Amino acid sequence: MFQYALCASPGAALHEPVLFREDFDKLFPKAKELGFGGVEIHLRDAADADADMLEKLSRASGVKVAAIATGLAKRIDGLTLIDTDEAGRRRAIQRLKGHIDLAARFGCPVIIGSMRGNLPSGDAASEAYRLLAASIRELADYTGSKNCSIAFEAINRYENNYLNTAAETAAFLKEVNSEKVGMMLDAFHMNMEETDMHAALWEHRDKLLHVHLADNTRLFPGSGSLDFKALLRTLRQCGYGGWLSMEYLPLPDEETAALWGIEYMKGIEKMG
Numbered sequence: 001m002f003q004y005a006l007c008a009s010p011g012a013a014l015h016e017p018v019l020f021r022e023d024f025d026k027l028f029p030k031a032k033e034l035g036f037g038g039v040e041i042h043l044r045d046a047a048d049a050d051a052d053m054l055e056k057l058s059r060a061s062g063v064k065v066a067a068i069a070t071g072l073a074k075r076i077d078g079l080t081l082i083d084t085d086e087a088g089r090r091r092a093i094q095r096l097k098g099h100i101d102l103a104a105r106f107g108c109p110v111i112i113g114s115m116r117g118n119l120p121s122g123d124a125a126s127e128a129y130r131l132l133a134a135s136i137r138e139l140a141d142y143t144g145s146k147n148c149s150i151a152f153e154a155i156n157r158y159e160n161n162y163l164n165t166a167a168e169t170a171a172f173l174k175e176v177n178s179e180k181v182g183m184m185l186d187a188f189h190m191n192m193e194e195t196d197m198h199a200a201l202w203e204h205r206d207k208l209l210h211v212h213l214a215d216n217t218r219l220f221p222g223s224g225s226l227d228f229k230a231l232l233r234t235l236r237q238c239g240y241g242g243w244l245s246m247e248y249l250p251l252p253d254e255e256t257a258a259l260w261g262i263e264y265m266k267g268i269e270k271m272g
């Protein structure tokens with residue numbers, strides 16, 4: 001049996017691929033009602049969430065916090081870990097330390113994806129890549145003995161111009177060289193970037209910390225052409241024990257999209 005999480009972000013724009021936009025007090029009971037065991041919380045700034053309240057809501061509902069995602073800090077505030085303005089890069093690192101502290105309360109990973117920024121052209125690219133590795137290493141050191149890890153996401157080329165495939169991400173993680181940093185893969189991105197997503201999952205299974213689910217349409221699983229039955233089979237073979245987190249657009253509406261996605265996944269799981 002896999003465990004499913006619902007991506008949520010209070011006040012998120014409609015074009016963000018999350019399934020719940022209301023306040024946290026409504027999120028946990030709603031996730032439970034729809035059949036989710038966890039919620040993945042997308043935050044611009046960890047200070048936007050009251051950690052004590054989240055803990056209380058999680059305990060009361062039995063719904064776990066599956067991950068803390070950070071891309072909104074790039075999309076709303078423009079923070080990146082390769083900012084050549086050192087003050088800007090420090091702000092990005094500081095912001096992520098807040099996300100790490102929050103994740104440590106729940107023993108869940110912090111997702112870093114969009115905050116890698118985009119590589120400049122020419123000679124500056126290798127310096128930016130070096131800056132990213134140094135930033136992630138600093139954040140890995142900060143997680144230290146805290147009860148959380150960093151899940152670095154491979155993202156498709158139309159959103160980020162590097163670290164698009166699992167193999168590229170694995171090479172980067174080798175350079176970072178920290179036990180506290182692993183990989184996360186997203187079915188939507190893999191479908192665009194991997195020659196064979198099953199081979200990619202299998203090859204990098206030891207580093208895999210977290211998985212996002214969306215169909216090739218970036219709508220609910222079952223809306224498009226991805227073979228989720230085969231995906232579950234591969235994840236089972238990999239011995240994957242982490243969350244399957246639903247990250248897609250809220251269409252036709254949030255609740256229907258969440259319900260159709262989880263019902264589809266649970267249905268094909270039953271079929272074996």
Ligand code: LER
Nearest residue numbers: 071113153155159186
């Ligand atoms: C983040 O998890 C992700 O997949 C990005 O494509 C969001 O824009």
Ligand code: MN
Nearest residue numbers: 153186212247
């Ligand atoms: Mn994703």
